Amino acid sequence: MDTHNRWRRWLLVYIYIASLLTVTFSKSLFSKDANGKTQILPGATNYYYKVGDVAELKCPVANLGDRKVVWRLAANDTIFTVGYNIFTEDPRVAVTHHNGTWNLIIKGVQQRDSGLYECQIASVEKYLRSYVALHVADPPERKPKQNIHISGTSFVDENNPIELVCNATSEDYPIEDVDWFRDGNALVTDESRGLYIHKKVSLSTDTIYSTLEIKHARLKDQGVYVCRTSNYDVTSIHVNVLNGDSNNVKRGAATKGSSDYHSSRNSQDSRHRSWHLMSLVLASLAWSLSSTYVITRELT
Numbered sequence: 001m002d003t004h005n006r007w008r009r010w011l012l013v014y015i016y017i018a019s020l021l022t023v024t025f026s027k028s029l030f031s032k033d034a035n036g037k038t039q040i041l042p043g044a045t046n047y048y049y050k051v052g053d054v055a056e057l058k059c060p061v062a063n064l065g066d067r068k069v070v071w072r073l074a075a076n077d078t079i080f081t082v083g084y085n086i087f088t089e090d091p092r093v094a095v096t097h098h099n100g101t102w103n104l105i106i107k108g109v110q111q112r113d114s115g116l117y118e119c120q121i122a123s124v125e126k127y128l129r130s131y132v133a134l135h136v137a138d139p140p141e142r143k144p145k146q147n148i149h150i151s152g153t154s155f156v157d158e159n160n161p162i163e164l165v166c167n168a169t170s171e172d173y174p175i176e177d178v179d180w181f182r183d184g185n186a187l188v189t190d191e192s193r194g195l196y197i198h199k200k201v202s203l204s205t206d207t208i209y210s211t212l213e214i215k216h217a218r219l220k221d222q223g224v225y226v227c228r229t230s231n232y233d234v235t236s237i238h239v240n241v242l243n244g245d246s247n248n249v250k251r252g253a254a255t256k257g258s259s260d261y262h263s264s265r266n267s268q269d270s271r272h273r274s275w276h277l278m279s280l281v282l283a284s285l286a287w288s289l290s291s292t293y294v295i296t297r298e299l300t
Contacts, residue, residue, distance in 0.1 A: 055134060071104040
């Protein structure tokens with residue numbers, strides 16, 4: 001039944017077009033067009049739109065008279081419009097006329113609408129035709145704007161805790177999840193290692209917070225820690241784990257050496273002052289003895 005109705009509809013379309021040609025031919029035989037020769041004027045041949053736009057294909061015509069402009073798809077002879085009449089069940093299709101230009105309108109254009117379209121006028125001499133190409137491209141993908149930030153301590157002594165906090169916010173929709181990596185390896189909660197990952201979401205700000213905690217840092221825990229959202233936005237921080245024991249030994253050794261140095265220096269200064277004092281005493285004693293000898297000789 002549907003096939004029968006479809007054939008009946010197309011038969012009516014072609015009968016209608018044939019009648020237009022007959023009327024046009026008859027008027028051309030018995031009358032002269034006082035406005036000049038009917039023609040399709042030069043115009044744009046390529047139209048570019050993005051998916052969802054309203055496409056407008058233009059066909060500028062001069063001296064149309066009683067003739068009709070036909071818009072059709074060149075690839076399969078699908079007829080869209082004849083004059084102001086619509087011959088398609090696609091509700092997106094319309095036709096407008098302004099200052100001699102017949103415009104085929106396709107609302108919410110899709111990539112499947114791309115192709116070659118024909119503007120046609122029935123004429124006694126020949127079919128006047130003009131072809132235009134419609135190009136429909138996907139709109140550029142807009143990446144949702146996101147803010148991602150990581151904070152924490154970059155330097156930590158061995159056996160001290162490591163705590164890193166990553167927060168990510170999206171302006172378009174909440175971020176589903178956040179993952180952690182160290183030197184490219186995924187991290188998950190592991191109680192045996194003292195590694196814990198906690199997450200919470202703020203619906204008021206569309207922000208997800210993730211905290212990575214290592215209770216007792218080991219030397220092998222140092223490296224580049226990466227926080228990655230479910231939309232593959234990333235940020236990172238480098239954590240350095242310091243060997244606390246060796247540093248204390250070195251600092252102790254340095255302190256001990258410094259103390260020995262100062263003790264030796266103080267001892268030398270003390271001996272120097274003692275020799276100086278003894279020299280002064282001896283000199284004073286010698287002077288006293290000399291003075292006593294001189295006085296005794298004068299008395300005798």
